[in-house]
Amino acid sequence: MRLSRRVRVLILPVLVLSYLITFIGIYQVQKKSLIDFISSQAKLQLNQLVDSMNRYLSFADTYFPSLVRSAEIRQYLNVEDKRFKALAVEGNLETAIQDLDEIDFQYISLAIFFPDNSIEFYYENSGDPFSTIDPDIPIIVKKMREEQIISNRYLLSKNNKTRLLYIRFIDRYTQRKPLMKEWEQSIAVVMAFDATDFDELRKTLKEEQNSNTLVFGIDSEKKVTTDSLISVAYDIPNLGNIVLNVSDEKISGQLRELEKRMLLSFLILTLCSYVMLIFLIKRYITSPIEVLEKDLTNVLEGNKDKPNAYDSQDEVGSLSRAFVRVYEQLHKVYEVTKEMAERDALTKLYNRRTFTQCLERVIDRAHRKVKKVALLYIDLDNFKFVNDKFGHEAGDILLKTFAERLQLSVRTTDIVINVNDHDLARLAGDEFAVLLHDFDKEAVLYKVAERILKLFEGGFDCEAGYFPVSASIGIAVYPDDGSKPTELISNADTAMYQAKHAGKNQYAFYSQELAVQARRDKEIETELKKRDFTEFEVFYMPIYNAKKIKISGVEALLRWQSSVLGFVSPADFIPIAESRGYFETIDFWVIGQVIKDIPQLQALYGTDLKIAINISSAHLSSTHFIDKLSTVFSESKVDISIIQLEITETFEISDIGKVEKNLALLKNIGVSLAIDDFGAGYTSLVQLLNYPIDTIKVDKTLVDMMVDNRRCAMVISLIKYLKHQGFKVTVEGIEHKVQAEQLIAAGCDDLQGYLYCKPMPLSYHTQMAKASSS
Incomplete structure (x- = not known):
């Protein structure tokens, strides 16, 4: 994922989470503030209501006791003229009401109950000549008389109207608190009035708060309880309490409105912050990096020689300059590496x-x-x-x-x-x-x-x-x-x-001829890789003693009859085996096979029979072959002295000192050593004197030269020289009797060639021995 996309993917969740936590905190604070505000508002409204109620109560608490003890009440109780007495009481009551400018009494009444709970006097300011007393009042008076409650005040609420009721029992004559023995003869004075201003204020507040948003409860006997989230109450002694409940629907509505505003603010702030951060990051970070990346890509694709170094002092500028330095160093290394690689x-x-x-x-x-x-x-x-x-x-x-x-x-x-x-x-x-x-x-x-x-x-x-x-x-x-x-x-x-x-x-x-030969060599190599030694066989070519013309030894020669290629000449496969590194395996197979055949060969030709085995001259480059050969011979329990290892004279000497040392190691094993194909390779006469060699085998090419008298003399002189140096001399490739006679006369020790016998498998040697004995 590219950096620009990763920034967009990572920043948005971080912003959302950060602002979400912040706005949740702000919402909780705002929610508490809103509830506190509504609660304070409710308390203020309640205080207005309580203040209105207190004005009525203050009037009643002051005026009613004085009215009860007033001369008008006394005259009414003591004077017989009831009409005059009633007018006096009514006048006193109206005078008191008129003195109150700040309280509106749309309804006020005064009643006097006799001991039998009958209404002696009743007055109200309604102007209705047929008005009657509130039916609840006699009930309350009767109850107080029964319970012997001297004085009390009550609050009646009907039809959304609040009516205050003051009741006091007095002695008829003294206008004071009646004695208990005279309780039955006490008179009850009752004053009732409507709290009109209180009701108007309550109605106004309800209208301001959308109808039923505010709920009021007044109970003279017990406190009103509510399940509203916000509820404020005021206790009125000896009357009850006033409770103002704020509607939960109103609170929930305001909270939903707050949530909407907070959510909108959250979305707007998150989006603005995200856009601004993306813009700033792109402007000052990702865009410069993309430009730097494009610059480096052009360099890598060969469109530019080297990246630009920006002059800005920010991290991108420093990075670009660092890239230039690194590129210059890497380019130098690249040029060197490229040259080394190419x-x-x-x-x-x-x-x-x-x-x-x-x-x-x-x-x-x-x-x-x-x-x-x-x-x-x-x-x-x-x-x-x-x-x-x-x-x-x-x-x-x-x-x-x-x-x-x-x-x-x-x-x-x-x-x-x-x-x-x-x-x-x-x-x-x-x-x-x-x-x-x-x-x-x-x-x-x-x-x-x-x-x-x-x-x-x-x-x-x-x-x-x-x-x-x-x-x-x-x-x-x-x-x-x-x-x-x-x-x-x-x-x-x-x-x-x-x-x-x-x-x-x-x-x-x-040419095609070369192609054929190359294909043939490839086929030989392919078959040699199989190491199928069942196709190999060791032939033995007799070596004759020059004086006795008797078999004194045999040379082991490898022959290969391939199931795929047919007969493959040693001249074809041995060079390939040596060049491909297969010669060691083949040489040890031949040595192992010869060791198996030694008893049968000795039975045919005697125990003093010399057995020659050809080994690759490449073995002279290390001691590994010599150590392995020593192990093979020691495990075979054969007489090592009858073994003669023949080394082709055509090998090129890479290290004369190493060759001399390894030849000495071979000699120490107990075998005799021979230089094969002498005269066709690189070994000088001086080197022969330094090598621990027992036998020199003169190559067929020198024998073929003997048809020329001058060259024949040269070959004979060479043989005599070798004999004089103490070497045994074996001559290979003899095909004519004249050659044999000349070589015998020159003093060679052994003769080998088709004149006497071709290489044959061991089975033919056995048959030949049986035929000669019969």
Whole structure:
């Protein structure tokens, strides 16, 4: 997920959660404030109502006691003229009412009850001559008389009207509190009036609060209880209480309104904050980073040379400058690494991997344009000799010098051909390649090859010295000799080996004959990998004593009858086995088979029979083979002295000191040693004197020279020289009796060749022995 999207995804939940917690807190505070406000408002309204009620109560509490003791009441009770007495009482009451400016009495009444609870006097200011007393009043008076309650006040509420009732029992004559013994004769004075202003105020408050929002309760006997969220009450002594209830619906409505405003504020603030933060983050963080990323992408894709360094002093600017520094350092490392990955460290030519990639591109282009491409595969002859004798430093100088001269020789202006840096490569140690394209005539290939060979005319001279080094060049052409890079390289390599086998210091073109041979070699290699030793068999070729013409030994020779390839000559498969690393396994199989056959061979030819076994000269490069061979011989319990190990004389010596040491180790095992194919390889006569060798086997090529008298004398002299140095001499490849006679006369010890016997399996030797004995 990109940073810009991640910011959008992460910031919104954080904002929502943060503001949600904040607004929940604010809502709780606002909710409490709203409830407190409504409660305070209710208390204020209640105070107004209570104040209105208190004015009525204050009037009644002051006027009623004075009225009860007034002369008018006394006269009414003592004077017989009831009409006059009533007018006096009414006048007194009206005078008192008129003196009150701040209280409106729409209804006020006065009544006097005799002991029998009959109404002696009743007056009200309604102006209705037929008005009657409130029916509840006689009931209350009677109850008070029965309970002997001297004085009390009551509140009656009917039809949304509040009526206050003051009652006092007095003695008829003294107008004071009656004695208990005179209680039955007491008179009750009752004053009732409506709290008109109180009711008006209550009605007004209800209208202001939308009708039933306010609920009032007045009870003279007990307090009114309520389940309302907000409820305020005021206690009126000896009367009851006034309760003001705020409707829960009103509170819920205001809370819902508060919630809506809070939710709207929450959404607006969250959205504004989100948009602002996204804008700021994009403006100052993600956009600069995206620009920096795009800049780096252009650099990586090759659209720019290097990233820009921003002048801003913020983190992005610092990051861009750091990227520039890192890029410059990495670019330097990249250039070095790229050169190391693409080029050979020593010669600075392109390596095999880069050359193969280049070859792919060139072949693709040649395919589109219907052109030819030629690959010259170059191998330096005798380069190993330079490394071994003069050291690797000299070899490196030689390779480096050759690479420089190779570049100059193929870029000479008289060759009408394009050769770029990537068209030259060092494929392996002393193997090079030149890629030629955009040519019209194959004569150019001859000219380039001859120019390369000319670099080695008379050897190769460089700063490290003069060396007998030449070059073998194989040439393969696309599309005739291959359509793929690997195929073209393989075929050019095959042609190069053909040039080597033809005598080195020359070039060879890939041909179908080479293809057949290469395919044959590949098939041999494939079958050798199977290690199917059931197809192998050891043949034994007799060796005859030159004086007695009697079998003195046998040479074990490996033969291969492949189920796939048919008979495969040792000359074909042994070089492949040695080059591919299969020789050790094969050699030990042969040694193991010979050890099994020794008892039967000794039974045929005697216990003093010498048994020769060929081993690969590559074994002389390490002691691993010698240690393993010693173990095999010690486990076999055979007489080691009858074993003779033959080492091909054609092996190239990489380290003379190591060869001498390992030959000595082999000698210490108890076997005898022989140099095979002497005269066809590299061993000098001086080296023979330093080697712990017992027998020299002269190669057939020298024997074939004996048809010439001069060369025959040379061979005979060589044999005599070897004998004089103390070597036993065995001559191979004898096919004619004259050759045998000359060699016997020269003093050789043993003879071997088709003149006497061909290599045969052990079964034939057994049959031959039985036939001779019969």
